[in-house]
Amino acid sequence: MNVELAAEIRFRCPHCQKLFCTDQTAFEGLKNNAEGADFQCTDCQKDFILTNHHSSSGLYETRELRKTQFANCPKCSALKPLGQDECPHCGVLESKFNEIQKVENPRLFQLNKAWQEILKDITVDKTHQYFLDQAQKQSALNFAAQKYNDLKKIMGEDPLIEKYLKQIEYRLDAHVKSQFLQSRSETPEAQQSLLASGRLFIFVALFGTFILIINKIKPLFPNLTGLVVAITVLSYGLWFLTRPSISKKN
Ligand SMILES: [Zn+2]
Numbered sequence: 001m002n003v004e005l006a007a008e009i010r011f012r013c014p015h016c017q018k019l020f021c022t023d024q025t026a027f028e029g030l031k032n033n034a035e036g037a038d039f040q041c042t043d044c045q046k047d048f049i050l051t052n053h054h055s056s057s058g059l060y061e062t063r064e065l066r067k068t069q070f071a072n073c074p075k076c077s078a079l080k081p082l083g084q085d086e087c088p089h090c091g092v093l094e095s096k097f098n099e100i101q102k103v104e105n106p107r108l109f110q111l112n113k114a115w116q117e118i119l120k121d122i123t124v125d126k127t128h129q130y131f132l133d134q135a136q137k138q139s140a141l142n143f144a145a146q147k148y149n150d151l152k153k154i155m156g157e158d159p160l161i162e163k164y165l166k167q168i169e170y171r172l173d174a175h176v177k178s179q180f181l182q183s184r185s186e187t188p189e190a191q192q193s194l195l196a197s198g199r200l201f202i203f204v205a206l207f208g209t210f211i212l213i214i215n216k217i218k219p220l221f222p223n224l225t226g227l228v229v230a231i232t233v234l235s236y237g238l239w240f241l242t243r244p245s246i247s248k249k250n
């Protein structure tokens with residue numbers, strides 16, 4: 001048996017049925033989670049995926065690239081055809097709703113806009129990452145998860161949606177951990193030392209004031225007046241700086 005012939009891969013373009021022929025190198029360098037190799041038909045110029053499965057006839061299976069063309073209603077999240085202004089579910093006009101939201105809640109407006117970009121073609125990773133970055137910046141990762149879960153209800157189980165839900169989980173995890181580290185840096189010990197230094201500063205400041213008053217009545221060391229004034233003012237200033245963070249905690 002001819003080994004070269006056995007390794008031959010024959011497949012058809014799923015759009016125009018043109019027959020192609022290649023070999024196993026087509027699958028080299030593919031990521032583990034990839035469905036198959038990306039191809040563009042030389043005849044009809046359309047993109048498709050060549051999978052690693054072949055039918056009984058020996059032809060390898062190909063699949064059209066999924067291009068989902070729909071959008072979410074910004075108000076009720078129901079799906080509607082891309083480009084349609086009125087929501088068939090709640091009747092809101094998307095253009096009007098966006099105008100109002102842009103003014104009243106610009107951050108939510110930005111997030112919704114990023115989400116609509118995803119829906120134009122959910123296979124583009126870049127738009128997903130942008131949406132997740134924005135959501136994280138606004139502490140709205142739960143909102144992002146909600147969006148993906150809504151999409152899952154409509155599209156059914158999808159490895160792509162699961163992938164991004166996982167990424168949201170990781171981001172939330174990292175967020176909680178960083179919050180924890182931040183709170184640890186403000187330990188009771190740190191607060192105690194701040195409180196102690198605050199007391200020291202106010203003590204020095206009051207003592208300096210006392211010396212200045214005495215000096216006014218009976219000049220004991222007139223040459224040092226300038227220095228005492230400087231130390232007193234500085235101590236008042238430092239005491240004032242350490243004070244607000246303490247009163248906030250109590
Ligand atoms: Zn074709």
Ligand SMILES: [Zn+2]
Nearest residue numbers: 073076087090
């Ligand atoms: Zn709606």
